[in-house]
Amino acid sequence: MSSVPVPVPVPAPPPRPGRGGPLLSLRGISKSFGAVAALTDVSLDVAAGQVLALVGDNGAGKSTLVKVLSGVHPPDFGTIVFGSRTVTVPSPAAARQLGIATVFQDLALCENLNVVENLYLGRELRGLRLDDVTMEVTSRALLDELSATIPSVRLPVAALSGGQRQTVAIARSLLGDPKVIILDEPTAALGVAQTAEVLNLIERLRERGLGVIMVSHSMAEVKAVADTVAVLRLGRNNGVFDASDATASELVAAITGATDNVVSRRAGRPAAVPPETAVPPPPAGADPDRSPRS
Amino acid sequence: MTRPAAAPDLPAAGPPGERRAAPGPRRALAAASARLRGGDLGIAPVVAGLVVIWTVMQLLNPIFLSSANLTNLALESVPVGVIALGVVCVLLVGQIDLSVGSVSGLSAAVLAVLFVDRGLPAWAAVSAALLLAVAIGWFYAQVHNRLGVPSFVVTLAGLLGFLGLQLWILGSKGSINLPFDSGLVTFAQLHFVPPWLAYTMVAAGALALYATGHARASERRRAGLPAPSWRTPAVRSLALLLGLGTAVWYLNRDRGVGWMFVLFLALVFALHYLLTRTRFGKAMYAVGGNAEAARRAGIDVKAVLTAAFVLCTTLAATGGILAASRLAAANQSSGGGDVNLNAIAAAVIGGTSLFGGRGSAFAALLGVLVIQSISSGLTLLNLDSAYRFMVTGAVLLLAVALDSAARRSRAAHGRA
CATH class of the missing domain: 1.10.287 (Helix Hairpins)
Known part of the structure; x- marks a missing residue:
C-alpha cells in the first residue's frame, strides 16, 4: 500500500438518531496480546435505539472490541461507561448482568435441542421440574414479536435455516432483557433472502429501543440498516460516519486507509462493479463450512 | 443447499401439536410417520427388533415365552441393565466409559470382602463400594477435564487398572461366597x-x-x-x-x-425424569450436542461431565453389587467376560447415539432386553457362548448401522 493514509481520527460525534445521550461509551480502550497491540485508544458511543455498524478490515480489531465488550477479554486500559456508571466487564456473565448481550458469529446453538430448549439453555425455569409451558409461551411470544418465520418452537434447531438460526440466537440474547446487543457478522453465512430477514430483525431491535452494535463486512448492509458507522483500522479509530451521508467509497477509504486502494481501482475500471456493491472479500476467519445449511 | 425450497413441508414434519394444528389421532399418526421417514427413529427399531427376536426364539423353542423363562429373563437383565443406564449417561454427554465391567467387578469384590471377610453390615459394605465408584468417576472426570485425556483412553486404563485392583482385593482365594441367608442375596434371588x-x-x-x-x-x-x-x-x-x-x-x-426388577424400573424412571424434566438433564443433552454452545450458555461443562462420569461409575457399581447378590458370590470373573461390552451394546442397541446428545433412559431398558433375550434364547437352544457372541455382535452392528443411517437421513431432512 503505497498511497498516503487518510488521517481521519475524528472524535466520536454525538450519536444522531439516538434517544438521549449515549447508552454505552468506550473511552481510550487499549488491549494488547503480548507484543501485539490489538486495540489502541479506541472510543465508541452507542445510544438506545441506534444501530452502530462497526467496520474494518481483517485484523482491524473489530473482534477484539466485541470480546472486550462481551467480557471475553477485559481491556488493559480505558473506561467503559454504561448508562451513567463506569463499569468493568470482567466476564461474559458480568456483561449479561449489565445488559450487554452478544451474538457471536458461530451462534452457539445446540442442534439436537429444540428452539425453546435453546432459548432457555442454562437458565431454564424451575430447574427441578421444568416449567415448559411458560417457557414455550414466552418463546413463541418473543419470536412473534420479532416477526420470526419459525414454523414451530418445538422443532430441533437442526431443522432450521441459517436465517432462522440467527433469529433464534438473537432471540436468545433478548431473553435476558439487554440494553445493548452486539451482533458479530450476523449475515456472513446467509443467502439473500435470509440476509434480508436478519436486516429486518435488526430494525425491529432498534424499534424496541436497544442499542445495536453490528460488525459487518458488507457496505450495502451497513448503508441499509446502520445509523452510524464506526471504522476501525489497525486497532485505532479511523472515523465515525453518518450512514445516510457517507458513500461506500468513503467508508472503504477509511477502512483500507487509502483513497487509492484496490477497491477504488476496481471501481474505476471499465465494466467494473458499481462502488455500492463493491464488497471486500469475506473474512479469513469465516469458516467455509459454515455455509447456510439446507 | 437453499433452505426455502424445503421450508414449506416443515410444519407437516414437526411433532404432533403444531401451532394451529388440529389435534387428533390421525394427525399424530401422520406426524409420527413423518418423523420416522425423517430419520427420527426413537424407540421404534428396538421395539421391532425385540418383537422379531421373541417371535423367532419362540418358534425355535416354545419354552422361551413361558412365564418361568420370562421371570428369569427379567431378573437376569437387571445387573447389565443398570450398568447400561450409566453408559447412557456418558454417551449422552459425548463420552464413553469402557471400564464399566471392571468397575462393577471391583465393587462386587469390595462388597464381598467387607461384608464377608470383615463382617461389616450390608449397608456399610454397599455404601463403601458405591463411594469407591463415585471416587473412580470423579477421578476419570478430573483426568479428562484437567489433562484433556480422551475418555476412551482414561477408561481403557481404568478397565485394566481396576480389573487388577479387583484381583488384588480378592487375593489368592479368588472367590468369596455371600451367605445365602443375607438380605442382599434374598433380595436378588428370592424376593x-x-x-x-x-x-x-x-x-x-x-x-x-x-x-x-x-x-x-x-x-x-x-x-x-x-x-x-x-x-x-x-x-x-x-x-x-x-x-x-x-x-x-x-x-x-x-x-x-422380582423386587430387583422393580428397582431397575425405578432407576430407569428416575433417570428419565432427571434427563427430561430438570435443568441438569437439558445441560447433559446440550453438552453432548455442542459443548461450546453449552459453555457459552453459562453451563459448567466440566461439572456436567463430572456428574455424568460419576453417575456412570456409580450405576456400574450398583450393577456389580446386584450381579454379585444374584450369583451369591464375587469372584475373579465378576464383571469380566461380556459384561462390559453387553452394557455398552445395550445402551447403543436401545437407541443411544455414540455421537452424543441423543438417547434416553429407556434405551438401557429396551437394549438390555434385546441382549438378554438373545442370550436366553440361545441358551435354551443349547447353543454356547460362541453363537451368543456372534448373534449379539450382528445385532449391535445392525443397531449402529441403523443409527448412522438415521443420522444421514436426519441430515438430509435437516434434522441432524
Missing part, C-alpha cells in the same frame, strides 16, 4: 412382589400417567398452546394398564415380578 401389590403398582402407575398427562394437557390448553386431545392421556394410560397388567399376570403364573 418377588406379591401379586396384589404388583397389580396395585400397575394401577397406580396408570393412574399417575393419566393424571400427569391430563394436568399437562390442560395446562398447555390454558396457556393457549397446542395440546393433545382429552382422549390421549386416557388412551395411553389404558394401554399401560392393559400391557403391564397382562405382563404381571403372566409373570405371576410363575414366581412373579
Whole structure:
C-alpha cells in the first residue's frame, strides 16, 4: 500500500438518531496480546435505539472490541461507561448482568435441542421440574414479536435455516432483557433472502429501543440498516460516519486507509462493479463450512 | 443447499401439536410417520427388533415365552441393565466409559470382602463400594477435564487398572461366597412382589400417567398452546394398564415380578425424569450436542461431565453389587467376560447415539432386553457362548448401522 493514509481520527460525534445521550461509551480502550497491540485508544458511543455498524478490515480489531465488550477479554486500559456508571466487564456473565448481550458469529446453538430448549439453555425455569409451558409461551411470544418465520418452537434447531438460526440466537440474547446487543457478522453465512430477514430483525431491535452494535463486512448492509458507522483500522479509530451521508467509497477509504486502494481501482475500471456493491472479500476467519445449511 | 425450497413441508414434519394444528389421532399418526421417514427413529427399531427376536426364539423353542423363562429373563437383565443406564449417561454427554465391567467387578469384590471377610453390615459394605465408584468417576472426570485425556483412553486404563485392583482385593482365594441367608442375596434371588401389590403398582402407575398427562394437557390448553386431545392421556394410560397388567399376570403364573426388577424400573424412571424434566438433564443433552454452545450458555461443562462420569461409575457399581447378590458370590470373573461390552451394546442397541446428545433412559431398558433375550434364547437352544457372541455382535452392528443411517437421513431432512 503505497498511497498516503487518510488521517481521519475524528472524535466520536454525538450519536444522531439516538434517544438521549449515549447508552454505552468506550473511552481510550487499549488491549494488547503480548507484543501485539490489538486495540489502541479506541472510543465508541452507542445510544438506545441506534444501530452502530462497526467496520474494518481483517485484523482491524473489530473482534477484539466485541470480546472486550462481551467480557471475553477485559481491556488493559480505558473506561467503559454504561448508562451513567463506569463499569468493568470482567466476564461474559458480568456483561449479561449489565445488559450487554452478544451474538457471536458461530451462534452457539445446540442442534439436537429444540428452539425453546435453546432459548432457555442454562437458565431454564424451575430447574427441578421444568416449567415448559411458560417457557414455550414466552418463546413463541418473543419470536412473534420479532416477526420470526419459525414454523414451530418445538422443532430441533437442526431443522432450521441459517436465517432462522440467527433469529433464534438473537432471540436468545433478548431473553435476558439487554440494553445493548452486539451482533458479530450476523449475515456472513446467509443467502439473500435470509440476509434480508436478519436486516429486518435488526430494525425491529432498534424499534424496541436497544442499542445495536453490528460488525459487518458488507457496505450495502451497513448503508441499509446502520445509523452510524464506526471504522476501525489497525486497532485505532479511523472515523465515525453518518450512514445516510457517507458513500461506500468513503467508508472503504477509511477502512483500507487509502483513497487509492484496490477497491477504488476496481471501481474505476471499465465494466467494473458499481462502488455500492463493491464488497471486500469475506473474512479469513469465516469458516467455509459454515455455509447456510439446507 | 437453499433452505426455502424445503421450508414449506416443515410444519407437516414437526411433532404432533403444531401451532394451529388440529389435534387428533390421525394427525399424530401422520406426524409420527413423518418423523420416522425423517430419520427420527426413537424407540421404534428396538421395539421391532425385540418383537422379531421373541417371535423367532419362540418358534425355535416354545419354552422361551413361558412365564418361568420370562421371570428369569427379567431378573437376569437387571445387573447389565443398570450398568447400561450409566453408559447412557456418558454417551449422552459425548463420552464413553469402557471400564464399566471392571468397575462393577471391583465393587462386587469390595462388597464381598467387607461384608464377608470383615463382617461389616450390608449397608456399610454397599455404601463403601458405591463411594469407591463415585471416587473412580470423579477421578476419570478430573483426568479428562484437567489433562484433556480422551475418555476412551482414561477408561481403557481404568478397565485394566481396576480389573487388577479387583484381583488384588480378592487375593489368592479368588472367590468369596455371600451367605445365602443375607438380605442382599434374598433380595436378588428370592424376593418377588406379591401379586396384589404388583397389580396395585400397575394401577397406580396408570393412574399417575393419566393424571400427569391430563394436568399437562390442560395446562398447555390454558396457556393457549397446542395440546393433545382429552382422549390421549386416557388412551395411553389404558394401554399401560392393559400391557403391564397382562405382563404381571403372566409373570405371576410363575414366581412373579422380582423386587430387583422393580428397582431397575425405578432407576430407569428416575433417570428419565432427571434427563427430561430438570435443568441438569437439558445441560447433559446440550453438552453432548455442542459443548461450546453449552459453555457459552453459562453451563459448567466440566461439572456436567463430572456428574455424568460419576453417575456412570456409580450405576456400574450398583450393577456389580446386584450381579454379585444374584450369583451369591464375587469372584475373579465378576464383571469380566461380556459384561462390559453387553452394557455398552445395550445402551447403543436401545437407541443411544455414540455421537452424543441423543438417547434416553429407556434405551438401557429396551437394549438390555434385546441382549438378554438373545442370550436366553440361545441358551435354551443349547447353543454356547460362541453363537451368543456372534448373534449379539450382528445385532449391535445392525443397531449402529441403523443409527448412522438415521443420522444421514436426519441430515438430509435437516434434522441432524
